[in-house]
Amino acid sequence: MFKQQHPTKAVSVLLDGRPSSLPGGMSVAAALLATGEIVSRLSPSSGKPCSPHCLMGICYECLMEIDGYQRQACMTEVQEGMVINRNILKNKEDQHEHAA
Amino acid sequence: MSMQHDAVVIGAGPAGLAAASRLAELGLDVLTLDEQFRLGGQIYRHIEKASDQQFRFLGDDYARGQILAARFRKSGAKYESSATVWQIEPDGSICYSRHGKSKRIKGSYIIAATGAMERPVPLPGWNLPGVIGAGAANNLAKEAGLQPDVPLVIAGSGPLLLLEATQLIKKGAKIEAILDTTPQIPPLSAAPKIPPALLRTDFLLKGVAMMQMIRRSSVPYLKGVTDIRCLGSEQVTGVEARQGDRTLTFDAKMVLLHFGVIPNTHIFRQAGCRMAWKNDQRYWHPVCDNWGRTNFERIFAAGDGAAVYGALAAEYKGELAALETARCLGILPEYERDALAAPLRAALKKDMYPRPLIDALFSPHFDATALPDETVLCRCEHVTVGDIRKVVAEGVHEVNEVKIITRSGMGPCQGRMCGPALAEIVASESGVSIQKAGLLNIRPPLKPIPLDEVATMDLGPDGSGPANLFKNQSK
Known part of the structure; x- marks a missing residue:
């Protein structure tokens, strides 16, 4: 979807239960978009996938669980060791399997 | 501290x-x-x-x-x-x-x-993954050096839309089309605004250079476009729009929307x-x-x-x-404040010369009646334009009442994304003025925060208790 013009120093995070590497020095939302992860959450009202829309803290489409709290991914700088859960798998069982 | x-x-x-x-x-x-x-x-x-x-x-x-x-x-x-x-x-x-x-x-x-x-303007499919603000794309470029590498469509109106388009052209992005909703013929109201703008030729030349760059590129630039619709089910796959009686379709994996700020x-x-x-x-x-x-x-x-x-x-x-x-x-002292303010006011005046012309050329022309019923208005609570129309038809003509009934504006964004269009729809469907349709009441907290933060916060010497923080504000 996007390409990063200059690679930045990578950070290791736990993304949806899996160890992942994301580019550092930017917001969680930008780092996920840079690695092709465009879905930020499933809409709690429609169940449909969402992606970040405004990238400046307005739309809340990138709301995801970061280190235990629901945070706006576009307003949160990605950090080494972050635990990020988007809860984007369609049903609970998949979610559990994925985490295990 | x-x-x-x-x-x-x-x-x-x-x-x-x-x-x-x-x-x-x-x-x-x-x-x-x-x-x-x-x-x-x-x-x-x-x-x-x-x-x-x-x-x-x-x-x-x-x-x-x-x-x-x-x-x-x-x-x-x-x-x-x-x-x-x-x-x-x-x-x-x-x-x-x-x-x-x-x-x-x-x-x-x-x-x-x-x-x-960015002015949030709902249109069918605007909540599909891959549809983002043009300003948002600009933010990604500044913050993370990200540039789109999939076929994309740019749609909307305003100088920033054209600026973003020229930047993407320079970067060699795969732009399928620029769909400009600005009318083909500039509004008459723009004409009297031209003379002051001429005092800032530097500014006008920038605009001319942008237009030249867009016209010289191989990107189709279409003006007077209406009825834009983003296609796809799980992710955006294309855009459909109308220009006069022509229907246009483009394949795209990304759509950048912008309707002014x-x-x-x-x-x-x-x-x-x-x-x-x-x-x-x-x-x-x-x-x-x-x-x-x-x-x-x-x-x-x-x-x-x-x-x-x-x-x-x-x-x-x-x-x-x-x-x-x-x-x-x-x-x-007052005289010193005024002396320091004088050059700022002069600079401000100079900076403002072209603004009336820009405002007239790109005046917003949101047509609430053209939106299909199924268009999602409130993204947080999944409230559609049809839901609003139904409530307005039942005689509810004030946005806060519409909000209570439909939940439009009650999600985490607190009406930031739906509020402006909600008022336009309520006003246009009910026939009341936009001032009468009203403005969504905003209460603290301005952004959702975990309750434990409120429970444990230090309120300072005059703070009596967390409950007082949320005592009713205006209205």
């Missing part, structure tokens, strides 16, 4: 940086709270870490932010990043959340410089500031005097959050608010 400051500036974009720098230079104790993790606001996003290549590419308009940031750092103004203000009060009290803790502090004066946001006013509405409707630009803004003071003695509005005039004007207005604040605090 102290709980009391001479002034608290909210926002670290051009207006906030200029205001805070000036106050600190005058020897005042000023704290700047900014929600982003880096200063610069949107226009100067990432300014302190930008690469040489980014400076070359984004040009002088962006580089100006470097001077502003350096001045701010040197001024001695206190600065807290990642600080989300979630309540302000007319007495200067401010509650904000930072790194998982909330605090209540007080400023003798508050200068709120919350900036502008409006002030970010939640903070003023929460405080109970008097708001006014700007009809030609169709947005609400806080009522201010020519120093930026709202109807509350201690609350100032500066920059695009007060009314959209761009980055330079924001800088001047930030300084003007700072000068008046300094006078109120007894640092500047």
